[in-house]
Amino acid sequence: QQLNEWQIDPKFIDAVASHGQTVLHLPPESSLRTYLPKSFPNQFPATWQLGDADQLAQRIGLPVVSDFRMKDLAAGGTGAPLLPYLDFLLFNKIGVERIVHNLGGISNLTFLPGSVNSEEVLAFDTGPANLLLNIGMQRSGTGELYDKDGLTAAKGKVNNKLLNQWLQHPYLDLKPPKSTGREEFGSELMRTWLNEAKSADLSLPDLMATLTVFTAESINRAYRDHLPRLPKESFLSGGGSFNQELKKQIQDRLPEVEFRDFSELGQPAEAREAIGFAVLGNQFLMGESTTFPGITGNQSSVILGKLSLPN
Incomplete structure (x- = not known):
């Protein structure tokens, strides 16, 4: 819909970067964990963004880079901030x-x-x-x-x-x-x-x-x-x-x-966040890390994102 509104031909776009809508973000140090059941594993952080990248890739017909926060959590970070x-x-x-x-x-x-x-x-x-x-x-x-x-x-x-x-x-x-x-x-x-x-x-x-x-x-x-x-x-x-x-x-x-x-x-x-995730998506495709050690708690630079391809 946006491409039609902007009158942009998809063939001029290499890829789409989509952060999605966050509905859950539970980093390791969250004070919310004190309210969770003791059986909830503290060592497993969680984050969840709506907007499935495979659906987007199929509908748009373009590669989609997404799921930026989970990679940082997996590397020991808090998953934010990413910009x-x-x-x-x-x-x-x-x-x-x-x-x-x-x-x-x-x-x-x-x-x-x-x-x-x-x-x-x-x-x-x-x-x-x-x-x-x-x-x-x-x-x-x-x-x-x-x-x-x-x-x-x-x-x-x-x-x-x-x-x-x-x-x-x-x-x-x-x-x-x-x-x-x-x-x-x-x-x-x-x-x-x-x-x-x-x-x-x-x-x-x-x-x-x-x-x-x-x-x-x-x-x-x-x-x-x-x-x-x-x-x-x-x-x-x-x-x-x-x-x-x-x-x-x-x-x-x-x-x-x-x-x-x-x-x-x-x-x-x-436009700050839209520009930011476009940059992160581009750097992912270039194989470049986009975190600074220590900012989110991870101790090394991380390449953020996952790739979903259309048929």
Whole structure:
């Protein structure tokens, strides 16, 4: 459908890279494992993305590279983040330390050292970005899917008792390498937190204000506790980069860092992951590794992906 819409003949395409839609991500260090049955094997990490590559290959008639995260898990990594290679390739600027920071459902960042030494690159998931905020709005009964521009949160008052309680979440204290997902910061957690907010008689604006500050403070702690030093600038992408209240709360906590829009790097913010996985797919076909040792916990560079061929 997209090829028809873009009026692109498939014969001009060598291959398709497809990440799929993540429905489960359970790396070895996940604090969620404390809630699993003791019989669940801790040594076997798991990740699951919807979008079968064999189906895509047959329907499109082109080779499809997919299943990028499982290879990293098999090599001893956490399976995320996977885009530091792209960030280092395209956005590393000699002499300037900077961060490329994606505020999607989950907040993840890449610290770029401003040198040619890829061993100085650091990347990890800081915790939730939009995920908890979206669930909060979706369960509010207003019919809203998200807090547009953070306007609801901006009207509210933070409940410091709940905020301090929520900031005790064990993931926030984990040192990189680390990754997380909706298994830890999703519907199950929000069911508990919403009950606590109801018991505290929080209004919707107060709930959203508290969740927004939780998200901003978790990012602040990640910058201050888990980076070698604060960078000069940070470029924000993802849906959270449009949330003005969230950006304000982050900037207020990190005045030393200039937060800028990802588009200033010359790429649309919404295209970062599409570009990234296209690069990973190309490098897979070239037989080139696309991980940096230590970022996800693996100790060697890994060629990410699997290949599905059409008939």
